[in-house]
Amino acid sequence: MRFGCRRCHTVRREGTTLAASLDRLGSKNPEELVAAIDRPAVYMPEFRFTTADRDDLVNYLLWLGRGRGDGGKETPTVIHFVRNGRDDEHPFVKRCGGCHRALTEALGGIGRGSIGPNLSALFTPFYPRLYRKGEPWTPERLRDWLKNSRKVRPLTVMQSVVLEKGEVERIAELLRVSRYVQTEDGMGERVKRY
Ligand code: HEC
Ligand code: HEC
Structure with a gap:
């Protein structure tokens, strides 16, 4: 647990x-x-x-x-293919994948970074760190985190990420399981x- x-x-x-x-x-x-x-x-x-x-x-x-x-x-079980470049255009790869990894239902394993936490199954009750005390992650909270992470965790080392229209929705959809x-x-x- x-x-x-x-x-x-x-x-x-x-x-x-x-x-x-x-x-x-x-x-x-x-x-x-x-x-x-x-x-x-x-x-x-x-x-x-x-x-x-x-x-x-x-x-x-x-x-x-x-x-x-x-x-x-x-x-x-989801099969983990070695990436063939097809998904390189997904905003998770471009915007998050340098620092994070995740297992996803749609694309298998994605991202190659390990500076940030592994984000697999972020929105499930099994994800070990909450957004804030008593508040699990949701797509809406992910959006707020990306907009202003310091407002959520004043000391966080993750900076806010500027995304284009529609990108946060695509990232959140990919992380759903x-x-x-x-x-x-x-x-x-x-x-x-x-
Ligand atoms: C330059 C590196 C970097 C990039 C790019 C980045 N992150 Fe992060 N992220 C981090 C680090 C480091 C942490 C850990 C921060 C902390 O513990 O306060 C983090 C934490 C998080 C968390 C909190 C997870 C937890 O377990 O507490 C979420 C959610 C998250 N990132 C989502 C994203 C998403 C989605 C993107 C792309 C849109 C992204 N990040 C881009 C470095 C990055
Ligand atoms: C972010 C995803 C993720 C998390 C969290 C995770 N694992 Fe795994 N684990 C994997 C993957 C991917 C494999 C490789 C085999 C596969 O794809 O099923 C694996 C394989 C294993 C295996 C080998 C299974 C076998 O069939 O030989 C064990 C044992 C294992 N994990 C234990 C754990 C334990 C214990 C935890 C919690 C402390 C844990 N894992 C957390 C992704 C994860």
């Missing part, structure tokens, strides 16, 4: 399907899971956990997956689009 794994993964049948479900890793050995967390995939954040926290996570994943190997039926709840048969059900 604290690190927001559910914004990309399904955990205990809840979360998004931007990346693989973490419910079925019972057949992996602990070293593989340690490696997946310590040297994460390109669009998974580097959490830099303490060894104790990381080991707790690995034990939890093995416990979750006990008796369930890979290969069960599962809600399809579906929330799936996996049913007992593993087929999953789309519950809502955030």
Whole structure:
């Protein structure tokens, strides 16, 4: 919950399907899971956990997956293609991608920066940092943030970004994701689009 794994993964049948479900890793050995967390995939954040926290996570994943190997039926996951240049014109790539990355349903992994936080599933309740206390991110709040970030967080290092008409809407649309709840048969059900 604290690190927001559910914004990309399904955990205990809840979360998004931007990346693989973490419910079925019972057949992996602990070293593989340690490696997946310590040297994460390109669009998974580097959490830099303490060894104790990381080991707790690995034990939890093995416990979750006990008796369930890979290969069960599962809600399809977004496939992450290597970008072929086709999406370079998307305003996220031009305006945000130098500093941020995100996994998206429409375009897969996008952006190449890591100075700013990974923005995958920004508008879901699984995103770990709120806009402001008690206020989750919404497309409207994203617009206000881009217009005047210091008004939201006086000490932030992200400067405001000047966007052309329509660009903020396209960026917000790209960051929206579906929330799936996996049913007992593993087929999953789309519950809502955030
Ligand atoms: C921003 C998205 C994102 C977040 C947040 C995220 N991951 Fe991942 N994770 C990925 C991607 C992408 C992969 C590569 C495999 C895939 O695409 O499903 C991955 C792979 C993994 C794997 C290897 C899975 C396998 O099948 O071998 C583990 C284990 C894992 N993540 C654990 C975690 C844990 C634990 C957290 C929370 C602390 C977390 N991830 C948060 C994106 C994310
Ligand atoms: C020059 C680098 C840079 C660019 C360009 C940039 N950002 Fe950021 N952004 C950052 C940094 C650094 C932070 C972390 C600021 C902080 O923690 O206060 C950040 C924070 C954010 C946050 C807050 C996320 C959180 O977890 O607190 C959002 C949302 C965000 N950026 C969206 C965007 C979008 C959308 C764009 C493109 C229109 C963009 N940014 C362009 C560097 C950048």
